[in-house]
Amino acid sequence: MEICNHLSCTACGACKNVCSKSAISMREDSEGFLYPYIDESSCVNCGLCQKVCPANKDTPVSAATFYMAWHKNDEVLQKSSSGGVFTALADYVLARNGVVFGAVKNPDTQEVCHIMINNVQDLDKLRLSKYYQSDTKNVYQQIRGLLMQDRFVLFSGTACQVAGLYSALDKWKVNREIIRGGASRRLITADVLCHGCTSRKAVSCYIKAKEKQYKKTIKDYYFRVKTKNVGWQSGGGTRMKLEFSDGTYKVEDKASDTFFVGFNNYLFLRESCYQCKYCGTDRISDFTLADFWGVDSHEVPPKQMHLGVSVMCANTDMAKKMLPELSNSLYIEKIDSQKAIPYNLAFSQPGDRPKIRDSIFKRLENQNFDSVVKHACWKYYLKLDVKQTIKKCIGESRYKKMVSKIKVMVGKA
Numbered sequence: 001m002e003i004c005n006h007l008s009c010t011a012c013g014a015c016k017n018v019c020s021k022s023a024i025s026m027r028e029d030s031e032g033f034l035y036p037y038i039d040e041s042s043c044v045n046c047g048l049c050q051k052v053c054p055a056n057k058d059t060p061v062s063a064a065t066f067y068m069a070w071h072k073n074d075e076v077l078q079k080s081s082s083g084g085v086f087t088a089l090a091d092y093v094l095a096r097n098g099v100v101f102g103a104v105k106n107p108d109t110q111e112v113c114h115i116m117i118n119n120v121q122d123l124d125k126l127r128l129s130k131y132y133q134s135d136t137k138n139v140y141q142q143i144r145g146l147l148m149q150d151r152f153v154l155f156s157g158t159a160c161q162v163a164g165l166y167s168a169l170d171k172w173k174v175n176r177e178i179i180r181g182g183a184s185r186r187l188i189t190a191d192v193l194c195h196g197c198t199s200r201k202a203v204s205c206y207i208k209a210k211e212k213q214y215k216k217t218i219k220d221y222y223f224r225v226k227t228k229n230v231g232w233q234s235g236g237g238t239r240m241k242l243e244f245s246d247g248t249y250k251v252e253d254k255a256s257d258t259f260f261v262g263f264n265n266y267l268f269l270r271e272s273c274y275q276c277k278y279c280g281t282d283r284i285s286d287f288t289l290a291d292f293w294g295v296d297s298h299e300v301p302p303k304q305m306h307l308g309v310s311v312m313c314a315n316t317d318m319a320k321k322m323l324p325e326l327s328n329s330l331y332i333e334k335i336d337s338q339k340a341i342p343y344n345l346a347f348s349q350p351g352d353r354p355k356i357r358d359s360i361f362k363r364l365e366n367q368n369f370d371s372v373v374k375h376a377c378w379k380y381y382l383k384l385d386v387k388q389t390i391k392k393c394i395g396e397s398r399y400k401k402m403v404s405k406i407k408v409m410v411g412k413a
């Protein structure tokens with residue numbers, strides 16, 4: 001039995017969570033992506049898994065209202081991927097004796113999965129974007145139980161996971177007032193604007209290549225890093241930090257790092273991400289959190305460009321009602337959506353599936369990660385080489401002047 005079209009399955013885990021016979025488990029395929037696996041001996045063919053699957057139906061959405069936002073506490077910002085909006089939402093819920101669900105990376109197994117936390121000390125586990133897929137395990141069941149006990153719940157994840165959660169709660173007939181209603185509303189959802197997920201396999205091929213390159217064992221790694229010298233500005237924060245087992249570390253160069261070049265060129269995303277139906281400005285969650293890559297540096301205090309600025313979309317009445325209280329910890333300012341949309345593809349459409357995606361995982365199995373990405377993105381690396389050679393010859397500041405002159409000439413300034 002097929003739960004949904006294989007290419008549309010997002011691995012949200014709604015099918016596994018609602019199966020009353022526990023007949024469904026999530027298993028990694030040969031590319032390292034999770035897919036539901038049905039144990040036919042336990043399955044009673046009730047069809048609930050097909051009915052709950054968000055890939056087989058439409059999910060209600062609401063139009064986003066765009067804000068720029070950042071956390072007023074610099075320490076929080078330093079630890080967050082972008083503007084720290086997630087922490088403000090989590091604090092709001094924890095202050096009401098609520099619980100928070102988000103994605104954590106286990107440093108020993110490198111598995112990313114959703115967990116529940118109920119205190120601010122544990123927020124560090126959930127902060128920072130992990131750019132491969134999180135396993136939602138049985139958290140929708142846990143959330144159902146907590147909502148029935150009248151607890152406040154914040155669920156943060158990708159939009160497809162939020163769709164899975166809503167669909168499971170609807171199937172369990174949890175009172176809609178608690179999920180989407182007014183005064184008795186207990187569930188708050190936040191999706192991280194996602195242009196696609198990679199697999200654990202792709203990342204472990206990258207890590208192997210780096211271990212070979214540096215001739216050291218990598219103990220842990222982070223996809224986002226803000227240091228004294230490298231801030232959030234212009235995507236500087238999306239960098240690989242590799243921690244070696246000898247206690248040293250290396251922060252990779254963003255422009256040439258093969259993981260981010262491959263990720264940003266959509267080389268090894270999950271198949272469903274290339275046809276993601278949650279892209280756009282009509283959103284499924286209460287809040288959508290993104291980086292404000294389009295921010296005008298003249299419109300924010302200079303230190304914000306280093307520490308991080310978020311786009312926060314308030315998509316529902318509930319979200320808009322929360323804004324006055326959130327503004328105790330967040331700086332919030334309404335913005336024209338056009339300042340954000342052109343810089344965040346997922347507000348418009350999914351990324352294009354490159355032809356090489358057909359064979360990329362086979363190639364990663366047999367060849368070094370760096371060579372696969374450099375071969376696939378050779379035009380990008382050629383441009384980068386030319387840029388770096390010119391910079392070396394004429395110096396950084398003359399290079400910048402030259403680029404801005406060219407931009408004026410071609411009308412792109």
Ligand SMILES: Cc1cc2nc3c(=O)[nH]c(=O)nc-3n(C[C@H](O)[C@H](O)[C@H](O)COP(=O)(O)OP(=O)(O)OC[C@H]3O[C@@H](n4cnc5c(N)ncnc54)[C@H](O)[C@@H]3O)c2cc1C
Pocket residue numbers: 079080081082083084085086087101102103104112126127128129130131132133134156157158192193194195196197289290291292310344345346
């Ligand atoms: C796979 C992925 C792709 C993304 N792509 C884009 C993009 O193209 N453009 C853009 O502007 N922003 C993107 N983001 C969102 C961005 O990286 C930040 O997560 C977001 O701006 C929130 O920042 P913050 O400072 O409030 O969050 P932080 O305080 O850093 O918290 C991070 C939040 O992300 C959640 N999270 C982390 N990893 C995962 C995961 N693997 N699956 C589900 N949830 C996770 C955590 O639970 C937490 O809620 C992406 C995030 C992810 C996880």
